[in-house]
Amino acid sequence: MENFSTEFKKVMKAMSAFWMEQKWAGKLAAGFTNSASQSSDKLNTLQSLAIFAAQHGMLWLSLELMPGNNNSQGSVEDLNRLGSFMGVMAQSNAGQGPEHGPIPSDLKTAEHLGKRVATLAARFLSK
Numbered sequence: 001m002e003n004f005s006t007e008f009k010k011v012m013k014a015m016s017a018f019w020m021e022q023k024w025a026g027k028l029a030a031g032f033t034n035s036a037s038q039s040s041d042k043l044n045t046l047q048s049l050a051i052f053a054a055q056h057g058m059l060w061l062s063l064e065l066m067p068g069n070n071n072s073q074g075s076v077e078d079l080n081r082l083g084s085f086m087g088v089m090a091q092s093n094a095g096q097g098p099e100h101g102p103i104p105s106d107l108k109t110a111e112h113l114g115k116r117v118a119t120l121a122a123r124f125l126s127k
Helices: 006-014 016-021 042-055 104-125
Strands: 032-035 088-091
Touching: 006 016, 032 042, 032 104, 042 088, 088 104
Parallel strands: 032 088
Antiparallel strands: none
16 A cells, blocks of 8 residues: 555565665666555655665666657557556456456556666676
8 A cells, every 4th residue: 555565665674774774775676566456645655665776875777768648649558558657556456366467568567667677787797
């Protein structure tokens, strides 16, 4: 509800030793979120992830996609159908197991972000 699971918050708090030494400074970071509702405060979750990354000195990578499904020619099959800039937002129906969601366009949007992270990581490593 509205942000991370309790388990993930515990992991974040356990990373305070990494924060103290800035062990992740200069590393790339990106994020995704999934919930049953199309909005469900997904932006809040991505912003919280980006702030966590910034606290650790990490470089947050945006989705680098324009919003999909936001005009009369749009469809739920568009990449970035939920219109995020900060990371991947996906939606899975409540009451169904993970085999029923997220829908293919959300998974393709996540794949796009994964390729973006890999491409930029390779670019950083080559310098």
